[in-house]
Amino acid sequence: MLRTATLSAVLMLTPLAARAEITLSGFLQQDTAFNTAGQNPDGRHYKWLEERAQIKLDATGDAWRLLAKGDLAYDHLGRQNESELREGYIDYTGGNWDLRLGRQVITWGLGDLVFVNDFFPKDHEALFAGRPLEYLKRGVDAVKLGAYPEFASFELVLAPGFRESRIPDAHRFWLYDPMPTVVNRETVKPGQGDIGLRAYRDVAGYDAALYLYRGFQRTPSMRPDSMTAPAKITYFYPKLSVYGASLSGRAGEGVLSLEAAYYDSREDRAGSDFAVPNSQTRLLAGYQIQPMEDVSLGFQYYAETMHDYGAYLAALPSGFPVDKRWSHTVTTRLTQFFLHQTLRLSAYASYNASNGDHFVNPELRYSFTDRVWGAVGANFFGGKPWGQFGQLARDDNVYLQARYEF
Amino acid sequence: MKTKFQSRLMREARYAGTKHWWIWMIAALLPLAFSSQTLAFSGEEVMKKSQAAFLYPGKDFKARVVMKLINKDGQERVRELTMLRKNAGEPGGEQKYFMYFFQPSDVKDMTFMINKYPAKDDDRWMFIPAINMVKRIAAQDKRSSFVGSDFTYEDVSGRDIEDDTHVVEREEKVGDRDCYVVKSTPKGADSDFGYKFTWIDKANFLPLKEEQYDRKGARYKQFTADEIADVKGIPTAVKRTMKNLQTGHRTEAAYLKADYGLGIEDSLFSERFLRQPPRKWVD
Numbered sequence: 163m164l165r166t167a168t169l170s171a172v173l174m175l176t177p178l179a180a181r182a183e184i185t186l187s188g189f190l191q192q193d194t195a196f197n198t199a200g201q202n203p204d205g206r207h208y209k210w211l212e213e214r215a216q217i218k219l220d221a222t223g224d225a226w227r228l229l230a231k232g233d234l235a236y237d238h239l240g241r242q243n244e245s246e247l248r249e250g251y252i253d254y255t256g257g258n259w260d261l262r263l264g265r266q267v268i269t270w271g272l273g274d275l276v277f278v279n280d281f282f283p284k285d286h287e288a289l290f291a292g293r294p295l296e297y298l299k300r301g302v303d304a305v306k307l308g309a310y311p312e313f314a315s316f317e318l319v320l321a322p323g324f325r326e327s328r329i330p331d332a333h334r335f336w337l338y339d340p341m342p343t344v345v346n347r348e349t350v351k352p353g354q355g356d357i358g359l360r361a362y363r364d365v366a367g368y369d370a371a372l373y374l375y376r377g378f379q380r381t382p383s384m385r386p387d388s389m390t391a392p393a394k395i396t397y398f399y400p401k402l403s404v405y406g407a408s409l410s411g412r413a414g415e416g417v418l419s420l421e422a423a424y425y426d427s428r429e430d431r432a433g434s435d436f437a438v439p440n441s442q443t444r445l446l447a448g449y450q451i452q453p454m455e456d457v458s459l460g461f462q463y464y465a466e467t468m469h470d471y472g473a474y475l476a477a478l479p480s481g482f483p484v485d486k487r488w489s490h491t492v493t494t495r496l497t498q499f500f501l502h503q504t505l506r507l508s509a510y511a512s513y514n515a516s517n518g519d520h521f522v523n524p525e526l527r528y529s530f531t532d533r534v535w536g537a538v539g540a541n542f543f544g545g546k547p548w549g550q551f552g553q554l555a556r557d558d559n560v561y562l563q564a565r566y567e568f
Numbered sequence: 569m570k571t572k573f574q575s576r577l578m579r580e581a582r583y584a585g586t587k588h589w590w591i592w593m594i595a596a597l598l599p600l601a602f603s604s605q606t607l608a609f610s611g612e613e614v615m616k617k618s619q620a621a622f623l624y625p626g627k628d629f630k631a632r633v634v635m636k637l638i639n640k641d642g643q644e645r646v647r648e649l650t651m652l653r654k655n656a657g658e659p660g661g662e663q664k665y666f667m668y669f670f671q672p673s674d675v676k677d678m679t680f681m682i683n684k685y686p687a688k689d690d691d692r693w694m695f696i697p698a699i700n701m702v703k704r705i706a707a708q709d710k711r712s713s714f715v716g717s718d719f720t721y722e723d724v725s726g727r728d729i730e731d732d733t734h735v736v737e738r739e740e741k742v743g744d745r746d747c748y749v750v751k752s753t754p755k756g757a758d759s760d761f762g763y764k765f766t767w768i769d770k771a772n773f774l775p776l777k778e779e780q781y782d783r784k785g786a787r788y789k790q791f792t793a794d795e796i797a798d799v800k801g802i803p804t805a806v807k808r809t810m811k812n813l814q815t816g817h818r819t820e821a822a823y824l825k826a827d828y829g830l831g832i833e834d835s836l837f838s839e840r841f842l843r844q845p846p847r848k849w850v851d
Contacts, residue, residue: 222847269701296698416706452706503716532672567673
């Protein structure tokens with residue numbers, strides 16, 4: 163339906179296009195990620211194996227812009243032919259306001275692979291299977307209104323339908339499952355959309371922002387029909403509101419980022435439903451420095467705390483893993499450029515001090531020419547079998563990416 | 569060199585004969601006074617005038633910059649961007665830079681903003697189109713390479729004059745242009761160069777040549793202004809080369825469609841336009 167909408171938009175805009183500047187670009191890409199710790203649940207040896215083509219159409223008029231990015235891919239691991247509209251939107255730019263309508267990628271907040279105020283859908287599978295960074299984010303089908311009066315800037319995102327984050331496929335990744343014997347499973351998506359608001363401005367040289375979100379958790383929760391003799395599991399997306407803030411600016415030699423948010427779990431405010439995440443506070447402090455030429459170092463401390471921990475403990479069925487009230491995570495990223503910034507080494511590591519969860523992602527990327535680049539990297543996971551990364555301990559992989567841009 | 573005024577005085581003195589011996593005295597002393605006035609520019613003054621002429625002309629500035637990064641084997645890579653600059657006030661004061669990248673294709677649509685402050689670290693923001701994210705980035709190392717080229721950030725947007733001591737060493741011609749040769753030595757130890765010489769055109773104060781020496785005193789990098797064009801009456805270095813003499817790598821930068829006084833609004837330098845750069849400014 164969205165594709166039809168985009169197509170009709172293209173046709174409607176054709177008269178405008180006469181005055182517009184139109185560019186076509188895109189790329190051809192090969193992605194391979196092979197397992198280093200064992201085979202997939204489905205017996206395959208690859209996490210990812212595909213050829214992909216992207217076409218990007220960009221038509222810009224005076225106040226209008228149309229952008230459409232579409233992917234065609236052939237997946238060798240059973241998904242076969244895949245097509246996806248990555249982004250497809252129309253922009254209108256007014257004096258101190260603007261509007262973007264259609265499928266769009268939105269990123270809010272300051273975290274590096276840690277999300278406090280970024281309420282928009284992600285593709286966790288893409289990250290864990292070693293796909294290029296841009297596939298970490300999924301577009302939302304929404305209208306985004308920007309207003310820029312003197313005293314602050316505002317972005318309002320209204321999505322008529324809910325779009326979930328993509329979690330790793332259980333055929334490819336070993337995922338923790340407390341009830342592996344139940345095969346009858348269904349997913350229920352919210353029938354409503356969601357809404358997000360960001361207000362930001364400069365405060366004494368710092369970038370300050372406030373965030374509001376009313377919608378749903380992007381990753382599903384699971385509810386069995388019976389605790390004693392479950393026959394069916396329903397995946398659902400609990401109601402969620404978020405109230406957050408962020409601040410970033412120069413501190414000493416580097417850039418300091420601070421972020422906080424209150425996650426109001428509207429589906430279960432009492433915290434007594436074990437299937438629904440407890441209300442939370444999330445805190446993030448990040449610091450980035452450039453200790454020498456072409457080297458960047460980033461550190462993050464990230465904490466989550468449950469608000470109704472007593473109720474959580476009381477409601478948790480026996481045999482389920484127990485989370486701690488506080489979860490403390492530290493991450494670090496090193497990025498270094500060589501050979502006139504054509505070779506980039508990057509290494510990201512995350513460690514959760516509360517449950518031992520860890521994730522390491524080193525990557526080397528080289529631009530052979532201005533149009534051709536390749537990357538080799540790895541994803542290593544570990545921790546407790548039910549942790550975010552610990553459950554993926556058998557999913558370690560080494561990946562190769564090659565892209566030709568035109 | 570005698571000025572017209574001096575010559576006239578001398579002529580008058582000759583007519584006046586010995587009766588007006590004081591005119592002779594003045595005439596004799598004048599060249600001294602004039603030449604000492606021309607030499608009276610201190611190294612710092614020359615560098616300030618040069619900064620005003622090279623990095624601050626016009627209220628604002630726009631150019632399409634095409635940089636060719638050429639290695640010693642002649643292999644080329646191209647970096648192409650639109651650069652916009654706006655001055656907040658007088659030369660030497662605050663400036664804002666906005667850059668939009670066209671090439672290479674993996675950084676197409678990337679934008680970059682710098683708030684430049686005298687004697688203080690810059691503020692820098694980058695928009696990463698792949699994930700639609702605006703990020704503030706640390707920027708204390710101004711001697712870093714600009715987009716992988718042989719130019720540093722300071723070569724592009726200027727170095728604080730107070731960071732070095734400047735001495736006019738001599739005067740010399742570059743081609744047919746009379747130049748001051750200024751030796752600049754960093755006061756601190758944070759710099760990649762030990763000292764440098766800059767050949768500054770005496771007429772328009774543009775740097776025509778610069779030779780940097782490393783901390784061991786070996787020749788390191790060489791800048792040349794290869795073409796000066798008149799843009800709205802402002803002499804502008806529209807072709808520049810920075811060559812690393814130790815690696816043989818060089819970067820040739822062409823400033824195409826250079827223009828001044830365009831009336832760039834302050835509002836351009838904002839997160840809003842980093843995410844959605846207006847076509848009229850980046851084309």
